[in-house]
Amino acid sequence: MVESDNNKRRRLVEFKDGCRYGKFGRTKAYELIAHERIRAYKMGGKTMIDLNSIDEYHASLPRVETRAS
Numbered sequence: 001m002v003e004s005d006n007n008k009r010r011r012l013v014e015f016k017d018g019c020r021y022g023k024f025g026r027t028k029a030y031e032l033i034a035h036e037r038i039r040a041y042k043m044g045g046k047t048m049i050d051l052n053s054i055d056e057y058h059a060s061l062p063r064v065e066t067r068a069s
Contacts, residue, residue, distance in 0.1 A: 011051035012041065018049025022057070032057065 013021065019029050022038070029049070032038045039053040
């Protein structure tokens, strides 16, 4: 089965919009980029963040276990 081009397409947004989407600040974003948890690209003079990588990062976070009452 061949994936469609839409599934492979990067959803790139400006750095500040990526931070807003991911619900983290600039410092955390740079930390995640440095540890290769999210992907960023340079486009001209701007840093662009791949929203798909933020979705993957959020999906990889552990669930909070609650105690049964």
